[in-house]
Amino acid sequence: MGKSIIDKIWEKHVVHREEGKPDLMYIDLHLVHEVTSPQAFSGLRMKNRKVRRPDKTFATVDHNIPTDNRTVINDPVALNQMTTLERNCLEFGIPLAGLDSPEQGIVHVIGPELGLTQPGMTIVCGDSHTSTHGAFGSIAFGIGTSEVEHVMATQTLWQSKPKTLKLEINGELKKGVTAKDVILYIIAKNGIGFGTGHIIEYCGETLAKMSMEERMTICNMSIEGGARAGLVSPDETTFAYLQGRKYAPEGAEFTQAVEKWKEIVSDPEAAYDKTIQIDAADIAPMVSWGTNPSMTSKVNEQIPQLEDCKNELEQKSLARALDYMGLKEGQKIEDIQIQHVFIGSCTNSRLEDLKQAAEIIRGKKIHPQVRALVVPGSQQVKKQAEDEGLHLIFKQAGFEWRESGCSMCLSMNNDIVPSGEHCASTSNRNFEGRQGSGARTHLVSPLMAAAAALYGHFVDVGALLSAEAVQ
Amino acid sequence: MSGFKTLQGKAAALDRANVDTDQIIPKQFLKRIEKTGFGQYLFYDWRFTKEGLPNPEFELNKEENQDAPILIANENFGCGSSREHAPWALSDYGFKVIIAPSFADIFHQNCLKNGLLPITLPAETVDYLLESAKSQPYALRVDLQNQLIEDENDFSASFSINEYWKKMLINGWDEIEITLQLEKIISDFEEKQLAVQ
Numbered sequence: 038m039g040k041s042i043i044d045k046i047w048e049k050h051v052v053h054r055e056e057g058k059p060d061l062m063y064i065d066l067h068l069v070h071e072v073t074s075p076q077a078f079s080g081l082r083m084k085n086r087k088v089r090r091p092d093k094t095f096a097t098v099d100h101n102i103p104t105d106n107r108t109v110i111n112d113p114v115a116l117n118q119m120t121t122l123e124r125n126c127l128e129f130g131i132p133l134a135g136l137d138s139p140e141q142g143i144v145h146v147i148g149p150e151l152g153l154t155q156p157g158m159t160i161v162c163g164d165s166h167t168s169t170h171g172a173f174g175s176i177a178f179g180i181g182t183s184e185v186e187h188v189m190a191t192q193t194l195w196q197s198k199p200k201t202l203k204l205e206i207n208g209e210l211k212k213g214v215t216a217k218d219v220i221l222y223i224i225a226k227n228g229i230g231f232g233t234g235h236i237i238e239y240c241g242e243t244l245a246k247m248s249m250e251e252r253m254t255i256c257n258m259s260i261e262g263g264a265r266a267g268l269v270s271p272d273e274t275t276f277a278y279l280q281g282r283k284y285a286p287e288g289a290e291f292t293q294a295v296e297k298w299k300e301i302v303s304d305p306e307a308a309y310d311k312t313i314q315i316d317a318a319d320i321a322p323m324v325s326w327g328t329n330p331s332m333t334s335k336v337n338e339q340i341p342q343l344e345d346c347k348n349e350l351e352q353k354s355l356a357r358a359l360d361y362m363g364l365k366e367g368q369k370i371e372d373i374q375i376q377h378v379f380i381g382s383c384t385n386s387r388l389e390d391l392k393q394a395a396e397i398i399r400g401k402k403i404h405p406q407v408r409a410l411v412v413p414g415s416q417q418v419k420k421q422a423e424d425e426g427l428h429l430i431f432k433q434a435g436f437e438w439r440e441s442g443c444s445m446c447l448s449m450n451n452d453i454v455p456s457g458e459h460c461a462s463t464s465n466r467n468f469e470g471r472q473g474s475g476a477r478t479h480l481v482s483p484l485m486a487a488a489a490a491l492y493g494h495f496v497d498v499g500a501l502l503s504a505e506a507v508q
Numbered sequence: 509m510s511g512f513k514t515l516q517g518k519a520a521a522l523d524r525a526n527v528d529t530d531q532i533i534p535k536q537f538l539k540r541i542e543k544t545g546f547g548q549y550l551f552y553d554w555r556f557t558k559e560g561l562p563n564p565e566f567e568l569n570k571e572e573n574q575d576a577p578i579l580i581a582n583e584n585f586g587c588g589s590s591r592e593h594a595p596w597a598l599s600d601y602g603f604k605v606i607i608a609p610s611f612a613d614i615f616h617q618n619c620l621k622n623g624l625l626p627i628t629l630p631a632e633t634v635d636y637l638l639e640s641a642k643s644q645p646y647a648l649r650v651d652l653q654n655q656l657i658e659d660e661n662d663f664s665a666s667f668s669i670n671e672y673w674k675k676m677l678i679n680g681w682d683e684i685e686i687t688l689q690l691e692k693i694i695s696d697f698e699e700k701q702l703a704v705q
Binding site: 112 | 582
């Protein structure tokens, strides 16, 4: 019987195994940010404990920070959280990409960008979207603050091995369909809890053709399907991305590392607890219309009818969601009016995402009722985009061009959608109040968000691109 | 952390599916650097009106649910973000046990680390409990040692829990202290890992 990449990485990281206990797992990389770490540092201090491996720990500020003017932070509570992280990193010897660092950015954007994220690793962070790093063939998952403290003190975690789920995607994607649409489609089709208790391995010919950015978008939203983590076996695309990155191995060491990384790839006859097949040709540009990511439809469809619900619980959830969103059953998705557009977040704020969005709006103006933001995922992404002139395309179209951070994905800073207004957002969660109290979030791809910015409502970007190709 | 053995108390019903951690504790309250004092913000957007007054429609604001230490919830409770502020808020508000047909993984783990007992029961059983607790005061007895839940009538159900977590909860042990006793094993692992790199 062959082994999957999940089995292989897991086995390599078991420090201690004892009957009746979870495995004690070694953690290769611990990423830290300002919101979920202060209580962990306090815990260490109270018991006079140290951070065991500061060299395997890396911190940045992202959740809380302003994206307009970084030199002025008006919220004293937020400021305190940022300065607390600076103080803690200094005291415990942890490298920090702070507000003034050219390496600062969303923790899940900078990990890969700096080459910290590597195949075969176990990676944790006090953030559920840590699953992003799985795109490189690592087991990467979100943890709470108690576990953050545990990793700091011991570089390990007690973990029961999750079940394994093979999710195979084959076939050709249609025009205008992106990685974001693929993962939204998967969650819409299989439900918000389909991955609970599992680590997903994404594979298949569609996946194999995808760039690292696209794979990150897919792995990022594994948690929105309930999965503990999501990953992709590393291949030439992975190795090419990593070569030359700041913290990746260099020269002969890189060649050796690649040989090691190839060993962890899933065996062809590996067994899984569950398998799901997806036909890429079924997928269209997707739009979420409800209050969790599974409440999503194709752009040319309608919002479901209450009478079509499977059971009473589902019917109640649908009624509640439509009430919150100010939408009606059976309403056409393309008729939903949009007042805000947010392009950013750990799901879709990388250079490739910004390039795609820029292609749609190049030389055009956003709809007068729309306010639109672009928030690059990191200072490096921002710089690369500016070097290519993307910021000018966005600004000329009427977008605001911001500094890097989590921004309107969770609106902990001032980037908020007002109550009752609709936002086409490239982020990952459409929960009630996520982008502000009463805010109505629609999850979409960067292409769909850019198109919505031009028209003030959703349009099928596939049809738009086809029409432009004809002209 | 003090240990958990048995608990007798009122049970409040929150019959909603997929209650996410953004609802349990909204993001504007995550900026504090302490673990305490989050109870006042629990379910903030549901519990209070726009004017900041208690919302009489919200389940936990009902008279019969005041001071309930047990919360009965529906499927996929605690989905979304990894914020441990969610169990901190639930604990600080006064909950010690949450019963649901299913929990999100990270939230479940976070509860165990904070002496908050998450109990998974079959959907039909949870439906019975939800209905029982919805319209009138309803009490339950939770016995962790014997893994049993009973009401004051004839209802009784057993639940399963990983032996390791059961022991940790009952004794209220500091997990880091336990792991640090394995220091030699961790160091050996690190040396071995370094050697193969």
